[in-house]
Amino acid sequence: MLPCSWGLWRSAIHTLKTFRASPSARGLCIPTRAVCDAETIFALSSGHGRCGVAVVRVSGPASSMVLRNMAGLTQALPPPRTALLRRITDPQSKELLDRGLVLWFKGPHSFTGEDSAEFHIHGGPAVITAVLQALGSLEGVRPAEAGEFTRRAFHAGKLGLTEVEGLGDLIHAETEAQRRQALRQMDGELGRLYQDWSYRLKRCLAHVEAFIDFSEDELIEDGVLNQVDSSVRQLETEIERHLKDERRGERLRTGVQVVIAGATNAGKSSLLNTLCQRPAAIVSPIAGTTRDIVETSLDIGGFPVLLSDTAGLRDSSDSVEREGVRRARQRVEQADLTLVVVDSTQLPPDPQLVAAFLQEHLSTVLPSPEAGMTAASDRVLLVLNKSDLVPEEQRERTEGELRERPGLPPACFLSCSTSTGLEDFLTVLQSRVKTLCGDPLSGAPSLTQARHRAHLQQSVQALNQYHQYRDQDLALAAEGVRLALTHLGRITGRVGAEEILDIIFRDFCIGK
């Protein structure tokens, strides 16, 4: 599970305690804990995809400063909750970013109960990115963790207890979205880089901790700390260089990730070609034609979609095909939406048996339910391809049968070769993509990047503390490494004390 989402409910716990202590506080809107949240956060709170207006929300004590700096409001702030048309500029370069509406909410009369501001700007990706970057450059302002706005609202007693149930589901959805996002990013150069840093930092910490806990009794080589010194310095240099790199590592894949999966020869590549209206993938009647991922960018109902065709899932002795199958499964796990393609001619002729057949089939294609994806999930669509080869009457009866099965995802009969049923299928697909785009987390690489940058910067700062105290107080120096690892851990996953002890015992002969 991702550490950032843990932060959310942790604080929620805190707040609920506050509730308990003063139930009246909620009704009277007395700001409680939220006031203590010293940091100011921002996030794009409208959905992604092509849209006319994007809303960027800022919350925290520095909100008024943000508004003054970005909207050129040197004098008084606008009256609360009143829209004002302003030029929005970069606070450093004073470059014009956009013209848009700004709103000021004085706490506690805001969603989060804190001082807040909203920027309603034009919806183009360039404008949004520029505004987010400008916000991130301000002192004391950082990108919000997932769900942090809701959390603060919760803190301030703005959410009633009945809404808590809903919050649970919200957090679940956010965690899921983040998990997918993280999987996508961890699978690649950038992910490997972060993992490598995390591994090396863990070793550094383990060696410092070993030196603290055991060097008086054990034969811990004197050089251990010198090694840590140079490893820490090396890490600092690498992270700093990475932060300065304008390219910022590899480009992240953007858009809603839609993956086509299914058994061999079900017509997955044909579906891809049909959807993108060009032969992007090779199709042939030979099972196992597609062996690697074929990716293509699409625009579905105005939303960016990254469509991937994958190798057919079957046990194969061919090592190339096996690798293709492995990649296919991995891709399904990372997907926002999976289109499971089934050859309709393979369906049982008796419509009453079809539901059970499909259920069984889905369980072989989709990852185990622990990964959060079940057949009933709204992240799966069933495509019953080659409908032209099935007798009309059987198709209709099957369709009727499937409509009454709530345990199954929506199923669409379709023929890629005659395009029958394509319209209906596109309607279903479009509504799904739209829902997914409403989730601000499916495919917001610039925000994720900003969050990563913030943590990497804090990590480097913490490592400075190591050098600062190295000769004066090793406990405080170690604190720097601990903190650096905590920040890196918010990207790569939390690291516990036991894990550090494991490294200590693996690397040293601890004998007393």
Place this chain on the structure above:
Amino acid sequence: MLAQKLHLLRHNVLSFVSSRTGSDLTRRQYDVIVVGGGHAGTEAAAAAARLGAETLLITQKIMTIGALSCNPSLGGVGKGQLVREVDALDGLCGRAGDSAGVHFSILNRSKGPAVWGPRAQLDRERYRQFIQSELLSTPRLTVLEGSVDELLVSQPNPEEPGHHRVTGIRLGNLPQTSHNKLGEFWPIPPDRAGVTESVDGSHPILSSSVVLTTGTFLSGSLFMGQTTSPGGRMGDAQSCAGLSYTLKETLGLRVGRLRTGTPPRIVKESVDLSLAQLQAPDKQPTPFSFLNTHTRCKPEEQLPCYLTHTTPGVERVVRESVHLNCHIQQDAKGPRYCPSIESRVLRFPGRRHQVWLEPEGLTSDLLYPQGLSMTMPPELQLRLLREIPALHRAEIRTPGYGVQYDFVCPTQLTPSLQVKSTQGLFLAGQINGTTGYEEAAAQGLWAGVNAGRTALSLPPMALSRTQSYIGVLIDDLVGRGVTEPYRMFTSRAEFRTYLRPDNADLRLTPRGFEEVGCVTLRRYKKAVSVRDGLQEALMALQSVALSSTRWREKLGNISLSENKSTTLNGLDLLQYKDVSFEMLASAFPECLSQYFEYSQRLKIEAVYRPHCEKQSREMERIRSEESLSLPSDMDYLSLPVSLSQEVREILDRVRPNTLGAATRLPGMTPAGIIHLLNYVLRTGQRNRHTEHRNRSSQKEGEKGQLCASNIPISQ
């Protein structure tokens, strides 16, 4: 004289329940019974008695109360912190260490005060004497020589969670000889005649709570070479199988098996110390206890330790003897950090391993070879020792041996160290899977506190991991369980820069007195005066403010990073490495010199304070998680909230004590936590309302469970 044969009558028992001052001679009812007289048991008994509970300590041999079964030392890195904390809560081991220490040193002196490790070599005889005389002079504490055969359990109190309730113990038969020994060893002052009891036959003794501190005696077996015999310590009777049976069969507790060992004791005269490296103690011994300004042993009377190393010959002997060594062929888990010489050599071959030769006491003719715990046959032990140059003609007094023993998986305990399923039953020490005197003492103290509170109808208490190493220890045990003997390290503490040995009194003593009740008035007054003194001194330091230029003029050549015009106060300045309190006091004698006694503590406080402040939010968060208790009788499988079946099963299996512990469970989802939280909260509110209407104080305990008011110490 001492042995009082009594025929217990039920109506007698009942009369004693109401009369706490009833004659000790006929007492068959106590508030608290502590089983075991080791480090955990003695602290538990003393703590319960300090709290005001009539306490009975039962031990197999009164003579071995306070015995150091293994190494003759106390403290160290992490462990020293525990000793300071036990002392801050008015426990015994710190003062016993000051009385028995013969070689004091602060480990990690160069690495920063947060990780300093106060440590001492001990005189075994003095340690035992101190502990025994302390217990003897503790009011409300009775010591009984005997062996516990069985735990008495009955139906639970329906008002509280649990499937059983402990009601006392049943004694087993004792060998007749122990009476004589007892009389010789334990002189009874006239006014407390009868305080020590010994009983024949199988007798029940009733109590409200029982603390089990049976160490390695639970199904313990001793190993040496190829021979195995039942027992928990060489030279002592084996423990009664009945107790083990009660825990496993009657109470259904899950147990695991661990192993440990001890080295052979060597005749000092036979060692060529000129071939070993002398390790001198600190010139000025630092006492463990906040109450002591100096140690019993004078600086110049201290004894040295010696350091030597293993040779390739040692490794050869180990390899040749593996087939004769049952202990290391077994797969019970041994500690990774205190392994036998056999496992060290086998795991890290081709290396030189350190061996410390430690004194056993001022008058002892033995040396303790730290690092040479071994279980091979005695003749091979001798061969092995003699492969080390300094020990080339060493003689063994008693050979080393290994012990394997059962421990109760500590996840079955609450943070107050009570067995979740059994009201009034507390466990502490090695029985919970820990190793080390200090870890045992810390748990013993806390189990004793809670056993006493339970008996006196006070709600249980937990220590936060943000406030003490004892809290870290207990939270790790009950929250995560153990897979190998658990030992304290400073790296286990998230808030290491706050949990320092120097401030343990400020962290724990006031609360120990005001809320827990285990601290005596004398110690409390002392801690309060230190706290106020430090506070005043810090304010005085902040009141002297000068520009950096002026400071440089006053103090001479010190490097200050701030620009010339910045104003710095004394506290800011004290953060600098080169600045000491003495320097500042000589610059401003009129307002600072009166605080000379705190100079070291002030320096430490100045350096660490900014870091601790940075962590305070994180601390508060952890504390709030910890303070949300989950009722231990919650039926997770049918809880009317939306939790997945997997999460329900995880919760049902582990039954976390607090929401904080639940979050650390693998497989737990954030959404699950929120739902759980919401449920607990609503239930808590409902309960409170009911209580309000009923004005019933009886449900106080349950309310504590639900609404987190059972953790006053962390609030």
